[in-house]
Amino acid sequence: MKELVVISGKGGTGKTSILAAFAALATGKVLCDADVDAADLHLIMNPQVRERHDFDSGHTAIINQDKCTQCGLCRGLCRWKAIDEDFVVDPVACEGCGVCHYFCPEEAISFPLKTCGEWFISNTRFGPMAHARLGIAEENSGKLVTLIRQQGKKLAEENNLDLLLTDGPPGIGCPVIASLGGSTAVLIVAEPTVSGRHDMERVAELAAFFKVPAMVCVNKFDLNPEQAQAIEDFSRERNIRVMGRIPFDPVFTKAMVQGKTIFEYDGDSEGAGAVRNIWENLAKAMEI
Amino acid sequence: MIISIASGKGGTGKTTVATNLAVSLESNVQLLDCDVEEPNGHLFIHPTMDGVRTVSTPVPEVDAGKCTLCGKCGEICQYKAIVVIGETVLPFHELCHSCGGCMEVCPEKAITEVGRELGVVEFGYRNGLEFVHGRLRVGEAMSPPLIRKVREYTQSRMQTIIDAPPGTSCPVIAAMKGADFVLLVTEPTPFGLHDLKLAVGAVRILGIPCGLIINRSDMGDDQARIYAQEEGIPVLMEIPFDRLIAEAYSRGQMIVEVMPEWKEKFLNLYHQIEHIVSHGRKDEAGLLR
Numbered sequence: 001m002k003e004l005v006v007i008s009g010k011g012g013t014g015k016t017s018i019l020a021a022f023a024a025l026a027t028g029k030v031l032c033d034a035d036v037d038a039a040d041l042h043l044i045m046n047p048q049v050r051e052r053h054d055f056d057s058g059h060t061a062i063i064n065q066d067k068c069t070q071c072g073l074c075r076g077l078c079r080w081k082a083i084d085e086d087f088v089v090d091p092v093a094c095e096g097c098g099v100c101h102y103f104c105p106e107e108a109i110s111f112p113l114k115t116c117g118e119w120f121i122s123n124t125r126f127g128p129m130a131h132a133r134l135g136i137a138e139e140n141s142g143k144l145v146t147l148i149r150q151q152g153k154k155l156a157e158e159n160n161l162d163l164l165l166t167d168g169p170p171g172i173g174c175p176v177i178a179s180l181g182g183s184t185a186v187l188i189v190a191e192p193t194v195s196g197r198h199d200m201e202r203v204a205e206l207a208a209f210f211k212v213p214a215m216v217c218v219n220k221f222d223l224n225p226e227q228a229q230a231i232e233d234f235s236r237e238r239n240i241r242v243m244g245r246i247p248f249d250p251v252f253t254k255a256m257v258q259g260k261t262i263f264e265y266d267g268d269s270e271g272a273g274a275v276r277n278i279w280e281n282l283a284k285a286m287e288i
Numbered sequence: 289m290i291i292s293i294a295s296g297k298g299g300t301g302k303t304t305v306a307t308n309l310a311v312s313l314e315s316n317v318q319l320l321d322c323d324v325e326e327p328n329g330h331l332f333i334h335p336t337m338d339g340v341r342t343v344s345t346p347v348p349e350v351d352a353g354k355c356t357l358c359g360k361c362g363e364i365c366q367y368k369a370i371v372v373i374g375e376t377v378l379p380f381h382e383l384c385h386s387c388g389g390c391m392e393v394c395p396e397k398a399i400t401e402v403g404r405e406l407g408v409v410e411f412g413y414r415n416g417l418e419f420v421h422g423r424l425r426v427g428e429a430m431s432p433p434l435i436r437k438v439r440e441y442t443q444s445r446m447q448t449i450i451d452a453p454p455g456t457s458c459p460v461i462a463a464m465k466g467a468d469f470v471l472l473v474t475e476p477t478p479f480g481l482h483d484l485k486l487a488v489g490a491v492r493i494l495g496i497p498c499g500l501i502i503n504r505s506d507m508g509d510d511q512a513r514i515y516a517q518e519e520g521i522p523v524l525m526e527i528p529f530d531r532l533i534a535e536a537y538s539r540g541q542m543i544v545e546v547m548p549e550w551k552e553k554f555l556n557l558y559h560q561i562e563h564i565v566s567h568g569r570k571d572e573a574g575l576l577r
Contacts, residue, residue, distance in 0.1 A: 009326050011298010011454040016479065037455035038296050038483040059366065079387055092461060092493065097387030098366050134457055136489040141457045142429065170298040170454050171325035174429040193538035195303065195328035202326060202426060209427045223531075224538035250507065256477055257509050 001156055002184040002288055003149075003164040005034070007207075009199030011170035013191040014219040017252045017262065019167045020044040021275045023126040024263040026288075029163035031124065032152035033131040034179040036117065036144045041167045044259055047122030047129050055117035055132065055147065057140040058096040061089045067108035074100035074109065092137055117144055121155065128155045142178035145169070149179065163288055172206045180206070185213045185286055187243065192218055192227035200231055204240055214240045215285060217278050221245040241285055244278040246271060289565060290448040292467035294491075296483030298454035301473045301503035301527065306451040307332040308542050312554035315416025318446045322435045322463040323453040324407060324422035331540045335419035337412035343422070343437045344403030345430070347384040348391060350377050354398035361390035361399065382429065406434045411441065418446065435462040447558075456486040464491065468565050470498040471524070476508035481515060488519065497564055501557075504529040522564070525557050 006019045020041060023031055033041040061082070063074070068087050075083045078100055082093035089100075101111040116139065119132035130152040134141050152164050168179040168186070180186050186207050190200040200216070207214040216235045221228035232242045249271030255262045262272045282288075293306045303321075307329055310319040321329035330337075348361070348370055359372045369383035370390050379390075381404045391399040407424040422438040424431050431453070439462075442448050452463035464470055470491045474484040484500075491498045500516050505526035516523050527533070527543075536546040544551045 010328070012300060012475075037457045038298075038486060040297070040479040040482055043478045043482055077388070077392060092465070095385055095387060096366060097385060097389055098364065099387050099389040099392065102364050102389065102393065136456050136486055137458075137461050137493050139458050141455075171431075171459075172426060173325045173424060173431045173459065175457075176325075177427075177429050191299075194331040194540040195326075196538075198328060198331060199326040205426045223534055227538055253477055253507055256479060259478065 001153060001162045001164065002286055003166055004282070004286060005166040005168045005180050005183045005186045006189060007168035007176060007180065007186050007203055008170055008189045009172065009203030010191060010196050013189045013196060014252065015189050016040045016044070016167055017256060018189055018219070018275060019165060020261045021263060022165055022279055024261040025276065025279045026163060026165060028161045029127055029165050030152050030156040030159070030161055031127060031129040032149060032164055032166040033129070034145045034148055034166050034175070035169040036132045036134045036148065037141050037169055037175060039131055039133060042131055044256065044261060045124040045126065045129055046259060047120065047124045047131065049120045049122045051121040053119050054115045055119055055144050056113050056115050057143050058114050058116060059098060059111045060091050060094050060096055060114050061098070061100050062110045062112065063087050063089055064108045064110065067106045069106055071105065074104055077103055096139070116140055119144065119148055119151065121151065127161070128159060130155055142174040145175045145178035172202050176203070176206065177210070180212050181210055183212055185215060187282065188214055188216045188240070190216055190218050190231045192221050192224040192231060194227070197227055197231050201234060204235070204238060208238070215243050215282065216240050217243045217246065219246045220248040222247050243281045243285070244274060246274040246278070289469070289562065290442065290450065290467040291469045291471055291561060292450040292452050292464045293471045293473060294452040294460055294464055294487055295454060295473045296456055296487035297474070297480050300475045300480055301501070303328045303332065303451055304503070304537060304543065305471065305473050305501055306449050308544050308550065309554050309558060310417055310449045311542060312544055312551045313447055313558060316446050317416070317449065318418035318420065318441070318443060319449045319451065320438050320441060321421035321451045322438050323451055324424045324431050324434045324438065325453060327421040327423055329421055329451050330419065332542050333414050333417070333419055335412035335414045337410055339412070340408050340410045342405060342408050343434055344405045345386045345433050346388065346401035347381040347386060347404045348379045348399045349402045350379060351398045351400070354396045356396055358395065360393045360395065364389040364393045386433070406430065409437055409441070431459045432462040435459060456490045460490060461494070464494055464496065467496055469561050470496050471501060471561065472498055473501045473503055474512050475504050476502055476510065476512040478511070480508065481511050484512065485515070488521065499524040499561065499564065501525045501527065503527045524560050525553065
């Protein structure tokens with residue numbers, strides 16, 4: 001089984017729109033939305049949820065005021081300043097380390113498991129899909145990303161499909177690291193701006209750090225052809241294969257507003273042609 | 289006053305708003321770029337950098353001579369970052385959250401702390417504007433401790449503008465917590481709106497008043513405006529799509545540099561925020577709904 005993960009470093013470069021378009025072109029695949037923090041792929045895929053599961057991960061400390069003698073030991077130990085003068089734990093600040101719970105001489109601190117999100121197995125018009133929703137202000141996004149990718153693989157095995165198309169999160173931190181480990185390749189969707197280039201270079205470095213082969217495409221290249229060229233030159237120097245360019249085309253936004261892929265909205269558009277070309281290059285490069 | 293600029297969805301224009309607002313204020317202002325995974329503010333501010341500090345987080349080191357392999361450290365650790373395997377105790381520094389529990393629980397006092405490098409904080413200035421950002425080390429997973437380090441540079445005598453990372457989980461919370469106002473930047477598309485709702489949820493958990501900027505305001509649909517009205521979130525500015533702005537951005541130029549008339553609009557934005565914060569009109573900012 002092969003897995004292509006679409007990442008970008010910078011947010012808003014077009015990862016999800018492009019991945020949705022690939023979904024319309026690829027045959028025999030499972031879709032996976034690993035951007036659990038701000039998942040958007042479902043807005044195009046309109047999934048029919050088949051299974052819904054809680055995502056339980058991490059704990060939060062809760063102080064039982066009846067047992068608490070306000071000795072202050074927990075406040076001294078807590079490195080997150082999560083316990084206030086009235087010995088109430090701020091659940092947002094609590095890191096779930098359990099140190100206060102372990103040391104409380106009155107056993108006044110409980111430490112229940114948290115439900116910090118949910119995940120789904122769904123059907124879409126393009127095939128099965130694994131996706132999730134991390135609770136707002138929650139932690140453990142990396143763990144949920146890992147879980148959702150495992151579920152995606154399982155779905156593929158059960159359905160005898162051998163391609164996983166994964167929509168990754170922005171950035172280079174915990175959820176991104178969780179989304180690229182063990183994948184066949186990543187496609188970096190770059191934007192030809194000073195920030196797009198800066199962020200693309202950092203995420204390319206991250207892929208190299210974890211030894212995942214990287215490929216690149218430049219979206220909205222005509223906004224600044226010199227920057228587009230600079231991104232492609234940088235990529236070639238680093239053995240990152242250049243898959244193609246996509247022009248700035250308002251058709252992407254129009255398709256999104258209607259909950260469609262660009263091929264369903266206007267398959268003859270310039271943008272659609274460019275994405276088709278990139279997909280052909282990708283399929284060749286990944287031998288799919 | 290601390291204004292944190294957030295969005296949920298990435299690429300909606302947080303950095304554009306943060307940098308333009310900061311330079312419009314000119315003096316007695318600091319910009320803290322807390323998008324430490326992908327900091328971009330410096331590419332537009334072009335600050336003169338005059339300092340750098342390495343930031344590390346404490347992780348355990350075990351003195352094998354003192355350790356009796358009792359396993360208490362592994363028991364208390366919630367992150368599987370220290371385990372006893374056979375005749376050795378193995379710390380996994382990259383999994384460690386720096387809670388200090390293992391060191392505290394060790395009956396032999398065999399554990400001390402050393403630093404794991406998270407990244408750097410760099411600082412500089414541009415005329416009267418103070419600039420600080422964090423850069424997460426590539427390969428490092430945990431950004432919140434670095435974000436908190438950047439925020440330690442907050443000076444109460446100054447106006448503080450924070451450029452937050454995208455998303456709605458722990459890094460964003462670290463960049464919003466304790467702010468006086470959260471300025472949300474969205475684009476009027478289904479993705480923008482969906483992620484905006486999540487960001488509003490996070491702002492409300494923290495109990496901070498908020499307002500909205502709609503960027504590329506003529507490029508999608510009306511849903512963001514309708515949502516803002518329903519939720520009682522004031523729309524403080526709209527920035528239409530303009531190829532001139534997009535191209536200037538691509539070169540590292542701010543709106544106020546290519547269209548100086550926007551400076552007045554950003555100052556006006558600031559005064560509106562000041563007004564909301566000083567009047568504490570929570571219902572106007574949509575906090576109580």
